[in-house]
Amino acid sequence: MKTRIFRSCLLALGLAALPAMGQDAPDPEALSQRASMDGRIQARDGKAIYEQVCQGCHMSEGRGAVGAGNYPALAGNPKAASAPYLAVTILKGRRNMPAFGSDRSQELFVGQSWMDDEQVAAVVNYLRTNLGNRYTDPISAADVAALRDPTGDRR
Template identity: 90%
Template structure:
């Protein structure tokens, strides 16, 4: 019985991160808006990336959540003052948060989604200027690229 509860919880957690599917939209179209076959996130706008990738755990208003895990609040978060901190967190993950900086299939029970430097910069800039944060100095895609593994390995 415990196995079913755990499996159902993982399924529910995984589905929470997917975009809502309207009655007028075929399921395959809605799912393809999130990631391509190779796992690359499709959105390029910071708000859209947040809505499709981040808000499943950090909640729509960025307030975070506690329950099946601890998802820190991004709203009015003083750590958002550091664009590199947010970028490295997105690229490499932190604690139980997955890394979105790799284009390799990580050895998880599902294929890993990933973002390029422009997408990471876009979502960091969105987080720093929305959700109660007011840090207007942007991070660039070049800045994000410099934060990746210095060997150039996108792992």
């Protein structure tokens, strides 16, 4: 019985790897546009940050997704009325969303990607003025810095 389960697991792993076998290796330059070797997100524009970091889970139009996980919709989301709420969510994470406010890896199997205060402000301002949201009062990098740990520690 154990052998049968083991063989089934090996078969499943082998089948899961098949689509990747025919694909070319990822372009290192394209990967470096997302994050540097230390995990820092490279994009500076809110839309570019959303496209490179957020839309993989929240989808291109911000409608969210349910399936392998539960990713809330950002489009037309009343919580976007609070810029600090979005900023803290990005900085500290929420539920299964990783924290993007730390340069220290908190992930078990993958390196942590992180953003500085200007990048967090840029993506929050993008989210609040796009995807069906119409909240025009911006958050600044200084506002984001104040939401970080009061000691200034980027954990």
